[in-house]
Amino acid sequence: MNDTQQFTQQTKALIDDLKSVCANYGLGNDGNEFKIITQVFLYKFLNDKFVYEIKQLDDSIAKAENWEDALKTLSADDYEMLIMQLSESTAVISPDHYISSLFAKQNEANFADIFDATLTDIARENSDIFSVLTNGGEKIVLFENLSKYVTDQRDDFCKAIVNKLTGFSFEHIFHEKFDFYATIFEYLIKDYNTNSGGKYAEYFTPYAVSKVMARCLVQGDVDNVTCYDPSAGSGSLLMNLAHEIGEDRCTIYSQDISQKSSGLLRLNLILNDLVHSIHNVIKGNTILEPYHKQAN
Known part of the structure; x- marks a missing residue:
């Protein structure tokens, strides 16, 4: 199996895992499952694209044992300069909104609210570039509150989703065609x-x-x-x-x-x-x- 086939298999496995979580919480074949799967997949993609681009711009971060710790050592000015160099196709994601940060918070109370706030904050902060417009000029932003589609065990559902996002990184697929x-x-x-x-x-x-x-x-x-x-x-x-x-x-x-x-x-x-x-x-x-x- 070549690298492309392996990445394809891993990406499809992630999609299947997300659908499995939805099914386990009563959302299988539900119209809202589509919204959850596509938005969570996009969150994962944008998170990993941000990490990938940061590492491309700063070799010391790329080579660091922990890229997040290396990023935190930058001064405010150096961090701002690094962010300004990102391509327009890269959403800016703050440290509190990384998947790894969500993973670390999963045992906090009202985790579903933390999960929803993470997505809506990212959507708001990147709305100028990533929003779709309506005929009337309204913006349809990247993400919405997703836990509202689960009628029960919202925290557990969001924990299960986040745990599925940590298995592998999309960093290895950005060279694909x-x-x-x-x-x-x-x-x-x-x-x-x-x-x-x-x-x-x-x-x-x-x-x-x-x-x-x-x-x-x-x-x-x-x-x-x-x-x-x-x-x-x-x-x-x-x-x-x-x-x-x-x-x-x-x-x-x-x-x-x-x-x-x-x-x-x-x-x-x-x-x-x-x-x-x-x-x-x-x-x-x-x-x-x-x-x-x-x-x-």
């Missing part, structure tokens, strides 16, 4: 993209179909391209187009009436290094209120 993330994304949403999902079911273009369409649409080398989809769904076609063109040579614009789809598109953009296009993702009715036509 588009095909890896496309596979992971499809696996992440596969249980929420079926006819059995009832009113929560929505349909997304399969990766293989989107890949063929993108290859047909993109002919030769192109640069400084705008890609627009008025009913983007989870963004499968847009992601394949961006990959075919080059993620650094295009900007994504989209609209979709579904808040669920808009959230998935944001996740897709984050996974595929297209964070610069998140502010162009609009949740709204394209037919009645075509946002990008009005905006331009």
